[in-house]
Amino acid sequence: MNATEEEIIRLLRAGLSNTAISTQLRCDRHRVSDIRHRLGIPEVRRQPLTLEELWATRVRPVDGGHLEWTGQRASGGTPILRRWPKTYSAAGIAFRIKHGRDGAGHVRAECGHRHCVAPDHVDDTITRTRLREQLWYLTGGVERPAQCQHGHDQAEHGRYGTGGRPYCNACKRRAT
Numbered sequence: 001m002n003a004t005e006e007e008i009i010r011l012l013r014a015g016l017s018n019t020a021i022s023t024q025l026r027c028d029r030h031r032v033s034d035i036r037h038r039l040g041i042p043e044v045r046r047q048p049l050t051l052e053e054l055w056a057t058r059v060r061p062v063d064g065g066h067l068e069w070t071g072q073r074a075s076g077g078t079p080i081l082r083r084w085p086k087t088y089s090a091a092g093i094a095f096r097i098k099h100g101r102d103g104a105g106h107v108r109a110e111c112g113h114r115h116c117v118a119p120d121h122v123d124d125t126i127t128r129t130r131l132r133e134q135l136w137y138l139t140g141g142v143e144r145p146a147q148c149q150h151g152h153d154q155a156e157h158g159r160y161g162t163g164g165r166p167y168c169n170a171c172k173r174r175a176t
Contacts, residue, residue, distance in 0.1 A: 003027040008035050017044040055081055055093040059117055066111060067094070067118040079115050094119040135164030
């Protein structure tokens with residue numbers, strides 16, 4: 001299809017981009033650009049998506065209220081979002097959507113669905129630790145000592161497993 005100059009001018013004045021016009025009218029993008037410049041019509045500025053909007057274009061709902069990541073993944077399979085010049089964790093963006101702040105430490109899903117990025121399913125280190133500690137006490141656990149049996153400060157190295165059971169992260173790392 002060979003678009004007329006009048007058709008191109010009508011769409012230029014309607015605010016479409018050169019690419020949108022060339023796609024719609026099936027004509028050369030450079031021809032559209034030349035007409036735009038000759039008439040003094042300014043270039044259309046793209047409205048970039050926010051990080052959260054871009055994130056939303058790369059998720060797909062699955063059963064159970066989970067969100068599956070359809071975008072890029074790091075070498076270990078972790079869902080990531082690249083937006084030049086940075087790389088973001090998809091779970092970290094989900095956490096920001098839910099809580100309005102960046103997560104502290106590692107952000108990951110606690111729902112059991114591998115690499116789920118549903119905002120309601122992800123927690124940061126602080127939230128995860130607090131919830132697991134509450135679980136420990138609710139199931140009859142006693143206050144953990146200030147130091148583990150090897151002398152590590154539990155205020156710094158103390159963690160709670162998924163079932164709420166406390167452990168020393170320094171000892172765990174040394175054992176592996």
